[in-house]
Amino acid sequence: MNSLSKHLLTGLLFAAGIYGVINGEFIISSALFAITTYTSSINKDPKD
Template identity: 55%
Template sequence: MTNLQRDILTGLTFVTGVIGFISGEFIISSALFAATTFASNINVNRKNHDN
């Protein structure tokens, strides 16, 4: 998976979490926010180790 695909997937997960939060699905949106944070941290750590 390329960096662009990872960024798009992370962004879509975040937007889905926001929409879920607005519609009142707090448990699902919390899980999506956690997944987004986890994926974002993995991407940052991989970029730091590549340099």
């Protein structure tokens, strides 16, 4: 996963999570925030 696609995926999931909180979908938004945390911690190179 290159850097741009990683940042786009993280940003979109975070925005969807915020949208879910605003609309009261707390379980779905919690899952989206968990996925956002996972994708933001993926290293580009496994050696790092």
